[in-house]
Amino acid sequence: MRAVWSLWTKPFQHCEGSVWHSQYHAMLSWALSVALARRHYTETHLVTDDRGAALLVDELRLPFTHVSRELNRLDDHDADWWALGKLYSYRLQTEPFVHIDGDVFLWKPLPAELQQSVVFAQSPETFDPDAKHTYYPARAVEQTIPWLPRVWREYTTGTGTRTASCCGILGGVDTHLIASYADLGIRIAECRRNRSSWATWGNKGGCNVLIEQMLLDAVTTAGGHQVQHLFPGEGDPYDSRQATAAGYTHLIGAAKRHPQVLADLESRVRAEFPALAARCEAATQRSLSRLVS
Amino acid sequence: MWPRMLIGFAKFPGHSMPHSDESPPTEISPVYHPGEADTAFHGIGAHLLREFPLIWSEATVPPPIDPTSPGFGG
Numbered sequence: 001m002r003a004v005w006s007l008w009t010k011p012f013q014h015c016e017g018s019v020w021h022s023q024y025h026a027m028l029s030w031a032l033s034v035a036l037a038r039r040h041y042t043e044t045h046l047v048t049d050d051r052g053a054a055l056l057v058d059e060l061r062l063p064f065t066h067v068s069r070e071l072n073r074l075d076d077h078d079a080d081w082w083a084l085g086k087l088y089s090y091r092l093q094t095e096p097f098v099h100i101d102g103d104v105f106l107w108k109p110l111p112a113e114l115q116q117s118v119v120f121a122q123s124p125e126t127f128d129p130d131a132k133h134t135y136y137p138a139r140a141v142e143q144t145i146p147w148l149p150r151v152w153r154e155y156t157t158g159t160g161t162r163t164a165s166c167c168g169i170l171g172g173v174d175t176h177l178i179a180s181y182a183d184l185g186i187r188i189a190e191c192r193r194n195r196s197s198w199a200t201w202g203n204k205g206g207c208n209v210l211i212e213q214m215l216l217d218a219v220t221t222a223g224g225h226q227v228q229h230l231f232p233g234e235g236d237p238y239d240s241r242q243a244t245a246a247g248y249t250h251l252i253g254a255a256k257r258h259p260q261v262l263a264d265l266e267s268r269v270r271a272e273f274p275a276l277a278a279r280c281e282a283a284t285q286r287s288l289s290r291l292v293s
Numbered sequence: 294m295w296p297r298m299l300i301g302f303a304k305f306p307g308h309s310m311p312h313s314d315e316s317p318p319t320e321i322s323p324v325y326h327p328g329e330a331d332t333a334f335h336g337i338g339a340h341l342l343r344e345f346p347l348i349w350s351e352a353t354v355p356p357p358i359d360p361t362s363p364g365f366g367g
Contacts, residue, residue, distance in 0.1 A: 039353045063358050105338075107345040168337075243338030247345060255336025264342035272347060 001115050001171070002043035004099045005034065005064075007052035008071045008085025021257045023287060027060060027280040028269045029251060030102045034062045035273050037100055040109040045097075047071060047089035059283040060276065068092065078198075081189050083208035090170065091182035098171030103256065108247025110169070110230065117228035119172035119220050121165035122250065123237045124229055125213065128161045136164060136214055137206045144200070147193045149184045155218035164213040165227045166237075168250040174225075181219035185211035 020026040038044055046056060046064040049071040056062050070092055071085050089099060098110065114120050129138040138156045142148065155162065172178055188194065188211050198204065220227050230246055231237045255261050270277040
């Protein structure tokens, strides 16, 4: 199984998605994510654009065995769609893989059984599309966006809770199914019929989790399978004992700006990978120099 | 201190995303975990940055990558 990372730099530059305290800490996180996973995977692939390759490959010299610049195709896309870079990367895979977010650290190998699953992800999440306030605004999208795939409509029709999957990691052996799901998500964002309606959305932040995390469960279920999870319960990853048992870190949301977490991140990279830490610092200094010159 | 970047979207499952009841929203406000306010939110398994022992052996030290190999930079 190969490990895959993706970096579409446009949302990163526009501060879309969850945002790091500084570029320096973002680089440290990328360095640690790749360096740790490389202990478990001999094939390490990066899917990015020219700017991402310049940063992660040329400047940081992270140990990727293969680099694709497929995400140059997203140059003229709305940076609000930060999940598109991931979906393009999922769609590109033709062999069993695990996509690892740049803020995820695999201290241990993933369980072999999980890696042999048709589709797997980090952990399940539940939501009620009819709830007044929900992190997954499916109904709002359904009321404003003209084209949605039938599998979406079938998944959200009716009442009750639905599941989605947190995609800090996403992978599986059925790359055809995963590519089909990713293609549908991309089409929802790119479809010409949807263009004018999407343009009326000021912030599409929550729509990203619909096309990435809800659609994954919808397509997998429609295909007669279930997404398997590293953490079977929704609350499991937030239990420190279970995170320790899995050897899994995901610096989601505000953790990217938490002073103690960032200090620990810097200390660990400096201790285990001093050459990488030095390159992160040098790249940051060069970036600052360019800003002031 | 490194320059602070703008704070953007932060996610946490199950937390509310306020919007109007009157018409379909076309803008979703960012959702912040309550811990955002007091920086108490540590993410998932962040303690492992301090605590997880890494054992280095021949098995865990991968061979260096040849940047001239096919596929690299492709």
